[in-house]
Amino acid sequence: MEFVKKLQESIEKHTDHNALCINNELYTYKQFAIEISKIRLEIANNIKDSEKLVGLVTNDDLQTYASILALWLEGKAYVPVNPTTPLERNIKIFELTETKYIIDSSEDSIYKKDYKVLNSASLSETEVSLTPKFVKGDQIAYILFTSGTTGLPKGVPITFNNINALVNAIDEEPEFNLVPSDRCLQMFELTFDFSVVTYLFPFLSGSCIYTIPKGAIKYFYIFKLIKEQKLTVLTMVPSIINYLRPYFSEINAPDVRYCSFGGGALHSDIAKEWSDCLPNCKIFNYYGPTEFTVYSGFYPYNKKTHVKNHNGIVAIGTPQKDTVYLIVNENNEEVDKNVTGELCLGGPQITPGYWKNIKRNAQSFFTQTDKNGKKIRFYKTGDLCFKDEEGDFLYVGRADFQVKIRGYRVELAEIEFHAKTKSEKKVNMVALDITNSLGNAELGLAIESEVFDTEEIFNYMKTKMPGYMIPMHVRFIKEFPHSINGKIDRKELRTYFEIK
Structure with a gap:
């Protein structure tokens, strides 16, 4: 496959350049190539050719990124799971994909009891081997799971052809051209589709990606990276700059060349303020769902020439x-x-x-x-x-009740499903997205009832869903408002949640 071949050529060409900066430690493309080759050999020796879907525990380390490329070189797909997500949910993903093998760089994998686990962190040295196997374009390159309405996550398979089409489309854009000296932000979990563009395009260009350690306060760490590492390429969800807004007066980043947004609505007022912090930067408002391989198009925002918006939301172009x-x-x-x-x-x-x-x-x-x-x-x-x-x-x-929380797509119906499952009281529960004082979306749960203890419900939800899907606010309402056609009036319900 064309883009995999390009990755091989880029890694071989840029051996002395830095490929990743993880927790303040730099790794060259040569070190990256060695890790890829070690993991690739382990895959070839232990996983049958017929097994195309391989689980990947998404730790923030060199081996996890190397595993993705090793799998692609072997013509296989990665099925990523976040180590901080409830175990039951991750196992459900492996069950849905009939995954038998998992690559995990953790010191002691929690999956080794039920799966064949390849520990990518303790492998023997081997010769560098980056020549890709022949892969049919319609083979799957990865499967990402998004929130589902029935309580089951939905799998979105993306093929090698899909990724190749994305690479070709971005290559055609004269406005966007990464170079080996670029220092690129990678702020996303590898279970989130935006992560694909934030590691793929830098690796194709011989650039270096800077990751966010798990457990770090994202916006604060990004602020630190921009300031100390003089990042040149930023790819972010708009909510991040809402959190950075109080620090705008301290941010002057002339090194930033490109800043891309996606995964949520970009508001024109904050976009203008943010562009003042980046005097030499081109800003792109990208649009595209997981089902369409990350990006499908963009709007070139410019505070002087391109400020088109609707209800304060920047155009998607x-x-x-x-x-x-x-x-x-x-x-x-x-x-x-x-x-x-x-x-x-x-x-x-x-x-x-x-x-x-x-x-x-x-x-x-x-x-x-x-x-x-x-x-x-x-x-x-x-x-x-x-x-x-x-x-x-x-x-x-x-058009529906699907919302973006911290860049992740969330089905409100899934939250309601799990909340009602554990509740002894059979009452109406409605999950809502609410805007806080910073302009970011948060989740609220409205319950049509007198006040009762929800601790058991929330403890249960925490075992079923990732942290970003757990409502932060609860309101007990004696009687829900209804529209003329008899439906619960969600717009009116939001007025009960006044977040300071």
């Missing part, structure tokens, strides 16, 4: 190479310009479909014939948008 944007009504028919509808994405980056989820695939994907008679398969994003007269796409809001 135009689709990138080979990607088709289509805005449709409830019958999947294209709507006119300036008419709000659901944004659908078509092109070579589209996932083959949710993992073993026929019902969801029928709801989320459809095929349409274009004006030239070509059939295009589309993914329904659930995002409400419209296309303006100049061809830019603007974001309006979510």
Whole structure:
């Protein structure tokens, strides 16, 4: 596969350059190549060719990043799980993918009882071997799991062809060009789709990525890295700069060349303030869901020339190479310009479909014939948008009750599902996304009842869901407000949560 070959060439070309900075320790591409080769040999010796899906515990270390490339060179896919997420959830992911092998750099793996664990941290030296095996483009490169409405996470498989199409699309952008001297922020968990672009493009360019240690306060650590390591490329979720806002007066970062946002709405007021901190920077507001291999298009924000927004949310711009944007009504028919509808994405980056989820695939994907008679398969994003007269796409809001919390996509129905499962009282519970005083989304749980002790419910939820999905605020409401058509009025419910 083309991009894997490019990774090999980049690593071999930049052996003396730094590849990663993890917890203040630098590793060269030569060291990276050695780790990749050691893990690759371990995979070749222990995992059958027929086993294509391999679990990966996403520790913040050299071996974890090397494992991804080792798996790709061997024509296999990684199925990442976060070590801080409840064990039951991670095991469910391995069950859904029928994963038998797990790569884990932990000193003592908690998975060795039930799985064949390859410890990537204690392997013998071997010769560098970076030549990739032949891989069919439709083979899976990774599967990421997002929140699901039934309490089960949804698997999104991404193929080698999907990633190759993303690389080709970004390569076509004249405005974006990483170089070996770039120092790039990698703030994302490897279970989150944005992590793919924050390690892939630096490695393809011989640049160095700077990670955030697990347990560190992210925004504070980023502030430190920008200041001390003079980072040149930032890829972030917008909520991070909300937390950095009190420090804007202290931030002057002339070294930053590129700053990309995604994974949530970028508000124009804070974007302008942030751009003042980065005097020599090009800012991109990227758009794209996990189901479309991270990025599908972007808007080049500039506080003087490109400030297009709707209700204070910066435009998502135009689709990138080979990607088709289509805005449709409830019958999947294209709507006119300036008419709000659901944004659908078509092109070579589209996932083959949710993992073993026929019902969801029928709801989320459809095929349409274009004006030239070509059939295009589309993914329904659930995002409400419209296309303006100049061809830019603007974001309006979510079509459903799926929200972004700290960049992660969360189904509110999953939170409600787990809360109700453990509750002895059979009462209405509604999960809501609420905006705090910093402008960031937080989760609240509204309960239609007199006050009762929720400790058992919350303890249960903590065993079922990651920390970012646990509501931070609870309100007991005697009677929920309802709309004219009899539905619970979620908008009115939010007024009960006044967060200072």
